Amino acid sequence: MIIKILGSGCPNCQRLENNTKQAVKELNKQDVTVEHVRDIVKITEYGVMSTPALVIDETVKSSGRIPEADEIKGWLA
């Protein structure tokens, strides 16, 4: 499973990354990589308008908000 955090690096994007890492840890999932995509051109290729955004296996799960770890866990299961 490849998780990508889309965001150019402001504190909100960092919070999303932290929540994601926490969710992965709590579920004890193996075989998961978490990437942080900061490049603006790559971000727009996902059709996302509002950052921060969360992409799991190339599907956009949320955009423009910061889901809590619990919500992210629901997508990871």
Added chain:
Amino acid sequence: MKKETNIFLLLAGLFLAFYFLPITNSQFIEALLSGFALLHEYAREHVLTCLLPAFFIAGAIAVFIKKDFVLKYLGGQAKKYVSYPLASVSGSILAVCSCTILPLFAGIRKRGAGLGPAVTFLFSGPAINIAAIFLTISVLGIKIGLARICLAILLSIVVGISMQLIFREKIEEGKLFVEQSNQPTYSKAVVLLFMLVMVGVLVVNGLQINQAQKYVLMGLLIITTAVIALTKFQKATNKEWIKETWSFTKMLLPILFIGVFAAGFVMPFLPQEFIERIVGSNTIIGNIVASIFGAFMYFSTLTEIPILQALIAKGMSQGPALALLLAGPSLSLPNMLVVRRVLGNKKTAVYVLLVILYSSIAGLLFGGIIK
């Protein structure tokens, strides 16, 4: 390891600064006092009566105006007379975090209404900032404040249309991911009334009536706001509103305090003669110099206001001041370098030149009118 290195560097830097502090230098003392005096002025006259209501209003906008509703009207089928005006005012609605301005811009440009409205949005996002507008009016005066908001909106549309006419880009087809919001729907009338009452607090503060009457009126309006919120909105909505308001406050107040102190500190050093000579009167050169300075210089949100206050105190005329206010917040050298990666060199250069040109014209006209 990196974090510990940073802490070390910070402590070492602070120590060196304190060690070499020119504490006996009278100019330095004067600058320090000037910085604190300006902070005192802002704390007394602007923070509670202007910034605080503005933050609450900004929080309400973030909660009540649905992004997906606005984005729909910035889509590919949008009519020009809808998309341009909407793009010019929705900056503060859509881009609550500054890092999202570029993805939004790219989205509107390629999969939405096109280059023109996207550029309008790019310019107006930082320019039409609720807190900045009200603080401008409170600190610099109603004339330049109103001129700022009207001309910023107008300029963003003109710059957008100009870019579209010059480059004539086509829109692509594409998937647009717009998150559905799950906010409860409230009657538009109630939300509008709610906002107006809060704006009323700001307006009353600016009126020329005696203090006691002002406080009574403002108190009444504040109570009304609270009553509407408690009786008409769900608890979750109110919580969200307070959360957004707090988030704005946390983000903007510290920067403002630093900016105000810096502007006050620098003020005694500003070369009055130089300022008066170049931007002291409403000349073409003066307005152009002011817009170029504004375009390249980086202003953190709200800090353009104390800086302008210092420049005006040292002789800057109203026309060039407005030119700076228009070109300043939306552009900066770092910002240009980032925009360049999405727009390319040519379009970025044209964008910058258009902003400088139109801000200078706006400043010139304003300076001429208020004489």
